[in-house]
Amino acid sequence: MDGQENEERGTGDEAAPEAGRARRRAFRWPGARWWVAGLRRLGLALAVLVVTLAGTVAGTYAGGHQGTDIGPFRAELSLSPSLSGGTTIDVSPLGALLLDSHNGPAYLTVKLGSLDQRRTEALLDDPASISRASQSAVEDVRIGVMRLGLKTLAWAVLATLLLAGLVFRNVRRTAWAGGLALVITGGSLGLAAATVRPQSIEEPRYEGLLVNAPAIVGDARRIANDYTKYAEQLQRMVGNVSQLYTTVSALPLYEPAPGSTRVLHVSDMHLNPTGWSLIRTVVEQFGIDxxxxxxxxxxxxxxPEASYVGSIGLLKKPYVYIRGNHDSARTAAAVAQQPNAIVLDNSTTTVSGLTIAGIGDPRFTPDKETSPAGSGLTPQVADQVIGAGEQLGTTVKNSPTKVDIALVHDPASAGPLSGITPLVLAGHLHERQVAKLPQPPGADPTTLMVEGSTGGAGLRGLEGEKPTPLTMTVLYFDQQKMLQAYDEITVGGTGQSQVNLERHVIREPEKGAQVPVTPTPTRGGLESSTPTPAVTPTR
Known part of the structure; x- marks a missing residue:
């Protein structure tokens, strides 16, 4: 028994040396050990690289965003990994501008938020600040991008260190991963900075509704040149506006009777902040009701445009509004939120003793240029526009109180209101017109007054050879709520600074007097040959 155990023990003892000899034979090739060690190091290096890349990407997405102020805008800057590089300027919900601004591997996204009302008003109160804001905008972007780069770098390294610590649980390998993240992220940002192409801003690609921007606003560089003139002349213009009372005193004496109501008619602001400054001045100096x-x-x-209407509340006067074809339901809702605003949509209201009826434009066409009423309207669109006037006409007829003023955006809607209200106010054309509507037999005459653009047609006002002036009209109503006189106020457009005020006293034309003919759109886009007498004023 003991012999058998010794034999078995001896066999085992002999097996161990045999296995060792086999291993030694396997490593008899001198490079085999180094090959295995090299494979092991390569695997660890690849693991560190993979963890580093994962941590860098995670850190970039987690911390690669930075809020900053660019002029009156609040902007959100963000970085993301990319092979091609470039910049997107997101003007939600209008669309985006795509710039080939730099090479990869970092992509910059600039998301413009809403205008800051306080900073926008500061630009208006200090015209010289417009020039300063335009100069500081470049510095705002540079500082914002630098802060974004440093923040992204810190987050990428931190995320990599945390991930490497969890994966390797080894200080040396974690440190290697952190250092590699620093090199990769810093190198990527450095490459993007070294390949920046500032001229790319002149050659953007458009997406969304902004595809129509070049057709709407014209050549950007020419507009920028005109706007420089605008900034230079804005100080003089504001000074001239403040002297409107002096201009009034030089006119032939017209003193509204006690108990009269003063109405300021504005239209087509098109986001021009200067219009609010002009409106506030006129409201205060003319005692507008x-x-x-x-x-x-x-x-x-x-x-984003909704913040523009916040200036309505600063007027401290009733503000009666109807929607135009560039205004959405969201715009109307933003106006309605103002404490002094009244939004009419095929409805009536009574303010300061005046009963006013109004209806919004049936179209919503922000991506199309304004076209004159009765010109360029398809039969279907003409039916829409005239149909709005017919709807309002029914509302006016059914009103328990006599309607003193009817409001439409497009003058093409005014025809059905003839004879059922004494005055119709409209806009849309960016050009003043005053005329009598074709009068049905036995009906009282109706005057149509089309306002120009209180905002100088916005950016469109810079397209022509001469800029579009800023216009508004003060209407004087007697105690019987009949229009007795009106003052037409005109402020020169971009690059111009003159202020004109013309006073008109309403007098009916004498019997037998010849009056000009103004065509009136009808359903189907045809024009009526019925003469439309114009109001004959004395100045």
Whole structure:
């Protein structure tokens, strides 16, 4: 028994040396040990690289964003990994501008938020600050991008260190991963900075509604040149506006009777902040009781534009508004939130003793240029526009109180209101017109007054050879709520600074007098040959 155990023990003892000899034979090739060790190091290096890349990407997405102020805008800057590089300027919900601004591997996204009302008003109160803001905008972007780069670098390294610590649980390998993240992220940002192409801003690609921007606003560089003139002349213009009372005193004496009501008619602001400064001046100096806005207060009817209407509340006067074809339901809702605003949509209201009826434009076409009423309207669109006037006409007829003023955006809607209200106010054309509507047999005459653009047509006002002036009209109503006189106020457009005020006293034309003919759109886009007498004023 003991012998058998010894034999078995001896066999085992002999097996161990045999296995050792086999291993030694396997490593008899001198490079085999180094090959295995090299494979092991390579695997560890690849593992460190993979963890580093994962941590860098995670850190970039987690911390690669930075809020900053660019002029009156609040902007959100963000970085993301990319092979091609470039920049997207997101103007939600209008679309985006795509710039080939730099090479990869970092992509910059700039998301413009809403205008800051306080900073925007500061630009208006100090015209010289417009020039300073335009100069500081470049510095704002540079500082914002630098802060974004440093923040992204810190987050990438931190995320990599945390991930490497969890994966390797080894200080040396974690440190290697952190250092590699620093090199990769810093090198990527350095490459992007070294390949920046500032001229790319002149050659953007458009997405969304901004595809129409070049057709709407014209050549960007020419507009920028014109706007420089605008900034230079803004100080003089504001000074001239403050002297409107002096201009009034030089006119032939017209003193409204006690108990009269003064209405300021504005239209087609198109986001021009200068219009608010002019409106506030006129409201204060002319003792305005009611402000009436016949639409197109914005350009695109988007949510970021909604902050523009916040100046309505600063007027401290009733503000009666109807929607234009550039205004959305969201725009109307933003106006309605102002404490002194009244939004009419096929409805009536009574303000300062005046009963006013109004209806919004049936179209929402922010991506199309304004076209004159009765010109360029397809039969279907003409039916829409004239149909709105017919709807309002029914509302006026059914009103328990006599309607003193009817409001439409497009003058093409005014025809059905003839003979059922003494005065119709409109806008849309960016050009003043005053005329009598074709009068049905036995009906009282109706005057149509089309306002120009209180915002100088916005950016569109810079397209022509001469800039579009800023216009508004003060209407005087007697105790019987009949229009007795009106003052036409005109402020020179971009690069111009003159202020004109013309006073008109309403007098009916003498019997037998010849009056000009103004065509009136009808359903189907045809024009009526019925003469439309114009109001004959004395100045």
């Amino acid at each position: 009611v402000v009436i806005d016949t639409g197109d207060i914005t350009d695109w009817g988007s949510e």
